[in-house]
Amino acid sequence: MGKSDIHLVSGDDEVEHQFRAVMRRLAGGVTIITAGRDEDITGMTVTSLTSLSASPPRLLVSVNRQASSFARIARYGVFGVNILGSDQQALAGRFSDGSLKGHERFDGIRWSAGAAGVPLLGDTLATIECKVEEIIERHSHGIIIGSLLSFELSRELSGLVYWNGQYIRITHDFDLDLLAEISIPLAHVR
Numbered sequence: 001m002g003k004s005d006i007h008l009v010s011g012d013d014e015v016e017h018q019f020r021a022v023m024r025r026l027a028g029g030v031t032i033i034t035a036g037r038d039e040d041i042t043g044m045t046v047t048s049l050t051s052l053s054a055s056p057p058r059l060l061v062s063v064n065r066q067a068s069s070f071a072r073i074a075r076y077g078v079f080g081v082n083i084l085g086s087d088q089q090a091l092a093g094r095f096s097d098g099s100l101k102g103h104e105r106f107d108g109i110r111w112s113a114g115a116a117g118v119p120l121l122g123d124t125l126a127t128i129e130c131k132v133e134e135i136i137e138r139h140s141h142g143i144i145i146g147s148l149l150s151f152e153l154s155r156e157l158s159g160l161v162y163w164n165g166q167y168i169r170i171t172h173d174f175d176l177d178l179l180a181e182i183s184i185p186l187a188h189v190r
C-alpha cells in the first residue's frame, strides 16, 4: 500500500464512515438467522456469522440488539442458521427489509419448524439449529454464541456473498463426491 492510500481519521462520524468503507472490502457469506416459534417468528439477513470452534462445534453471530430477532433469540434460547445459495438474493432482500415485519418475511417461501421449534428455510445450502450458549452484549450488538443441535446440507454448493455493497454469486458447483471427500456424513445430506 502506497502512502497515498493511507487516510487519517478525524471526528467520530468520519471515523464511522471510514470504518464502513474499510469493512466493505471484506466479503461475507450471506446467512439468514431465524428466531421464535409458532406465530411469533422472525428472521434477519446477516454476514457476521462465523465459526468459533469445531471442537466443540460452536458458531457466533453479531446481532443488533434492536433487531426483532435479538429479543426472540434471548427469550427462546434457540435460533436457526440458513446459509443462502447463489440464487437466493431475493431472500436476503426480504429478511433485511424493515417494511416487512416478523412473520410477513416468511410469506410465500418454503419453511418448516425444526426439532427445537425454530423456523428453518427450505432450499438453502445448509440449515443449522443452534442452542444459545452465551450472549455477550457489547455496544449496539450482542455476540451470540450457539452450540450445534442439528444440521442439514443440500447437494448444492454455489454460494452467495456480500462484498463492496453488492451481492456476488459463487457459481462453482461440485458434487457429492467432494462432500464425501471432506467427510460430511451422507446421513445429513438431503
Ligand SMILES: Cc1cc2nc3c(=O)[nH]c(=O)nc-3n(C[C@H](O)[C@H](O)[C@H](O)COP(=O)(O)O)c2cc1C
Pocket: 030, 042, 043, 044, 045, 046, 047, 048, 049, 062, 063, 064, 066, 067, 068, 069, 092, 095, 096, 097, 098, 102, 162
Ligand atoms: C448483506 C447484509 C448483511 C447484514 N448483516 C447484519 C449483521 O451481521 N448483523 C446485524 O445485526 N444486522 C445485519 N444486517 C441488517 C439486518 O438484516 C436488518 O437490519 C434487519 O432488518 C433487522 O431485522 P428487523 O428489521 O426485524 O429488526 C445486514 C443486512 C444486509 C443487507
